[in-house]
Amino acid sequence: MQDDTETPTQPTLWLLAVRDHRDRAAFLRLFEYFAPRLKAMLMRGGLRDGSAEDVVQDVMLTVWHKAAQFDPHRAEASAWIYRIARNRRIDLARRKPPPEPDALTEPEGSEPDAAQILALGQEAALLRKALDGMSPDQARVLEQAYFEDLPHSRISEVTGLPLGTIKSRIRLGLERLRRDLNYLRQP
Amino acid sequence: MTAITHHISDDLLDAFVTGNLSHPFAVVVAAHLSLCDTCRARAEAAEMLGGALLDRIAPTSVSAGARDRLLDALDRAPLPRPPIQRSGIFPAPVMQALGGQPPKWRMLGGGIRQQILSADAEGSLRLLYIPPGRAVPEHSHGGLELTLVLQGSFSDSEGRFGRGDVETAHDEIDHQPIAGSEAPCICLAATDAPLRFRAAIPRLLQPLFRI
Numbered sequence: 001m002q003d004d005t006e007t008p009t010q011p012t013l014w015l016l017a018v019r020d021h022r023d024r025a026a027f028l029r030l031f032e033y034f035a036p037r038l039k040a041m042l043m044r045g046g047l048r049d050g051s052a053e054d055v056v057q058d059v060m061l062t063v064w065h066k067a068a069q070f071d072p073h074r075a076e077a078s079a080w081i082y083r084i085a086r087n088r089r090i091d092l093a094r095r096k097p098p099p100e101p102d103a104l105t106e107p108e109g110s111e112p113d114a115a116q117i118l119a120l121g122q123e124a125a126l127l128r129k130a131l132d133g134m135s136p137d138q139a140r141v142l143e144q145a146y147f148e149d150l151p152h153s154r155i156s157e158v159t160g161l162p163l164g165t166i167k168s169r170i171r172l173g174l175e176r177l178r179r180d181l182n183y184l185r186q187p
Numbered sequence: 188m189t190a191i192t193h194h195i196s197d198d199l200l201d202a203f204v205t206g207n208l209s210h211p212f213a214v215v216v217a218a219h220l221s222l223c224d225t226c227r228a229r230a231e232a233a234e235m236l237g238g239a240l241l242d243r244i245a246p247t248s249v250s251a252g253a254r255d256r257l258l259d260a261l262d263r264a265p266l267p268r269p270p271i272q273r274s275g276i277f278p279a280p281v282m283q284a285l286g287g288q289p290p291k292w293r294m295l296g297g298g299i300r301q302q303i304l305s306a307d308a309e310g311s312l313r314l315l316y317i318p319p320g321r322a323v324p325e326h327s328h329g330g331l332e333l334t335l336v337l338q339g340s341f342s343d344s345e346g347r348f349g350r351g352d353v354e355t356a357h358d359e360i361d362h363q364p365i366a367g368s369e370a371p372c373i374c375l376a377a378t379d380a381p382l383r384f385r386a387a388i389p390r391l392l393q394p395l396f397r398i
Contacts, residue, residue: 036246053253060257065267079238086206099217099280102273128239146205146237
C-alpha cells in the first residue's frame with residue numbers, strides 16, 4: 001500500500017473521495033487503515049485500550065467533518081490525520097483546545113495542481129525511504145518524540161541522530177511548500 | 188511591511204509539532220506560523236514526518252463495535268463549532284486566547300498597557316501595548332521568554348523586531364526593549380516563569396500586576 005511509486009498514496013485518495021463526494025465507502029477504508037494505527041499511537045501516548053478507542057472515534061469523526069479543509073498540495077492524509085490526533089490528545093490533556101494557526105484557503109475557483117501534488121508525494125516517499133534506513137533504536141527515539149510526551153530538550157538530542165538525512169529530505173520540500181503558501185495568500 | 192527575520196528555533200518548532208509545548212508558548216508559535224510562511228512550511232514538513240511514522244506504526248486491532256458506533260454517529264453527531272477567526276492585527280490563535288473579544292487593557296503606568304491571557308503553573312501569556320518610543324521596564328526572568336510583535340516594532344540588544352518577528356530570550360539576557368517611533372508596539376509575550384524586574388518600584392508592583 002505504501003509503495004514508493006504510488007503518489008498520492010491510497011489513503012490520500014480515500015480522503016479526497018470523502019472530501020469531494022462524502023464517500024462513505026472511502027471513509028470506511030480510511031477507518032480500517034487509520035483506526036488501528038491511531039489506537040496504537042494513542043496507547044503509546046499512555047491511553048488505555050478503551051479510552052484510546054474513544055479518542056480514535058473522536059479523531060475519525062473530526063476527519064469526516066473537517067475533510068473540506070484537507071489540501072493535498074500541502075499534506076498527505078497521514079500527516080493531516082496525525083495533526084488532528086495530536087490536537088485531540090492536547091485538548092484532552094489540558095482540557096482546552098490547542099492553538100491552531102490561521103486556516104489557509106484556496107482562492108475561489110482554483111484548480112488542483114497535479115504536478116505539485118505529485119511532487120509532495122515523491123517527497124514523502126523519499127522521507128519514508130530515509131526512515132526505512134534508520135536503525136530500530138533511532139526509529140524508536142523518533143516515535144517517542146511524535147507519539148509520547150517528551151520535554152523539548154530531549155528532542156534536540158533526538159534530532160542530533162542521523163536524522164540529518166531526514167531533515168534534509170524535509171527541507172527539500174520546504175521551498176515548494178512556501179511557494180504554495182504564498183499562492184494561497186493571494187487575495 | 189518588512190520581511191520577518193526572527194523565527195522559531197528548531198527545538199521549539201519540533202516541540203510544537205509533536206504536542207510537547209506548554210500552552211503559552213504554543214499560542215506564540217501558532218500565532219507566528221499564522222504570519223510566517225517559512226515556519227509554516229517547516230511545521231508542515233515536520234508533520235509529514237509524523238504522518239510517515241503513523242503509517243509505519245504496528246497497528247492495534249479496534250473492536251468491531253467502535254466502527255459501527257462511528258458510522259452511526261456520522262450523521263447524528265453535532266458539527267464542530269467553527270473556529271474563532273483572526274481579527275485585525277490578531278491572528279486566530281490570539282483571538283482564541285482572547286475568547287473572540289477585543290483586548291481589555293489594564294494600565295500599567297507610563298502609557299504601557301497589558302492584558303493577561305493566562306497565568307498558571309505552566310507560565311504566563313499576555314498582550315502588551317507600549318507607546319511609541321517608550322521603554323519596557325528592564326527585566327530578567329527565570330526561564331524562557333518568547334515575544335511576538337503584532338504591531339509596530341521594538342528594538343533591544345538583540346536587534347529590531349517588527350510584525351511577525353519572535354524574540355527568544357533566555358534567562359541570561361537582561362534586555363530593555365524600546366518601542367519603535369512609528370506606532371504603538373503591541374506584542375504577545377509568553378514565559379515559563381514570572382518576570383523579575385530590576386528596579387525596586389516595578390518589583391513592588393509585580394504582585395499587583397502579575398507581570
